[in-house]
Amino acid sequence: MSLRGTLACLAIALLPRVADALSVQSLQASLSGGVYRIELVARVDAPVEDVAAVLTDYAGYLGLDPRIRASDVLPSEDEGVELVRTVVRVCAGFFCRNVERVERVERRDGELLATVIPEQSELKSGLTRTTWQADNEATSVTYQVEFVPDFWVPSAIGRRYAERVLKASTLELFGNVEKRARER
Numbered sequence: 591m592s593l594r595g596t597l598a599c600l601a602i603a604l605l606p607r608v609a610d611a612l613s614v615q616s617l618q619a620s621l622s623g624g625v626y627r628i629e630l631v632a633r634v635d636a637p638v639e640d641v642a643a644v645l646t647d648y649a650g651y652l653g654l655d656p657r658i659r660a661s662d663v664l665p666s667e668d669e670g671v672e673l674v675r676t677v678v679r680v681c682a683g684f685f686c687r688n689v690e691r692v693e694r695v696e697r698r699d700g701e702l703l704a705t706v707i708p709e710q711s712e713l714k715s716g717l718t719r720t721t722w723q724a725d726n727e728a729t730s731v732t733y734q735v736e737f738v739p740d741f742w743v744p745s746a747i748g749r750r751y752a753e754r755v756l757k758a759s760t761l762e763l764f765g766n767v768e769k770r771a772r773e774r
Contacts, residue, residue: 611634611635611768612632612633612634612635612761612764612765612768613632613633613635614630614631614632614761615631615632615633616629616630616631617629617630617631617632617757617760617761619752619753619754619756619757619760620752620753621748621749621752621753624738624739625736625737625738626735626736626737626738626739626748626752626756627734627735627736628733628734628735628756628757628760629732629733629734629735630731630732630733630760630761630764631730631731631732631733632730632731632733632764633725633728633729633730633731634722634728634729634730634731634764634767634768634771635727635728635768635772636728636729636768636771636772636774637724637727637728637729637771638700638722638723638724638725638729640771640772640774641722641729641731641767641768641771642700642722643771643774644767644770644771644774645702645720645722645767646697646702648661648662648663648672648674648695649661649662649663650770651676653766653770654763654766654767654770655678655759655762655763655766657678657679657680657759658676658677658678658679659677659678659679659688660675660676660677661674661675661676661677662674662675662676663675664692666694668694670696670697671694671695671696672694672695672697673692673693673694673695673707674692674693674695674704675690675691675692675693675710676690676691676693677689677690677691678691682743682744682747682748682750682751682755683747683750683751685743685744685747687741689712689713689739689741690711690712691706691711691712691713691716692706692707692710692711693705693706693707693711693716693718694707700721700722700723701719701720701721701722702718702719702720702721703717703718703719704716704717704718704719704720705717706737708740711740712739712740712741713737713738713739713740714738714739714740715736715737715738716735716736716737716738717735717736717737718733718734718735718736719732719733719734720732720733720734729771731764731767733760733764
């Protein structure tokens with residue numbers, strides 16, 4: 591959080607300043623039936639090969655989101671599959687914890703598909719699909735995340751913060767993806 595990604599979680603943050611060049615076409619976040627969802631469609635002002643390099647640098651996720659406390663690639667026996675472990679600091683009001691997640695990441699041409707391995711994670715389930723393609727000198731990105739925590743989240747806190755927090759953390763993440771890709 592996936593990225594997460596993410597990527598992706600209940601982190602409380604003020605709406606970060608996103609690089610002016612990141613052009614968001616749509617950003618939606620929701621919590622329904624215990625399932626958190628986020629979808630971003632954006633134009634990243636960086637070449638597609640540089641965006642792809644940042645998105646597939648799993649150990650480098652630490653620098654993309656200050657809430658990510660650890661990001662490691664674990665040994666995998668499946669060819670073409672990476673196992674990526676992240677630890678994310680998530681906070682909602684007074685409720686904070688480090689959440690560990692291990693994902694099975696499949697890379698295809700212009701796509702990452704990350705599936706949570708529940709028995710190695712603090713999530714009951716999770717799926718992140720990130721796609722990218724060239725858009726002239728920039729890159730069109732679609733980021734879709736769905737996850738269910740495997741720990742108690744007070745319902746009032748989850749409902750109150752889910753949309754704002756998920757949107758803010760996703761904007762910060764992709765603002766940093768853009769920044770890092772432009773620095774390459």
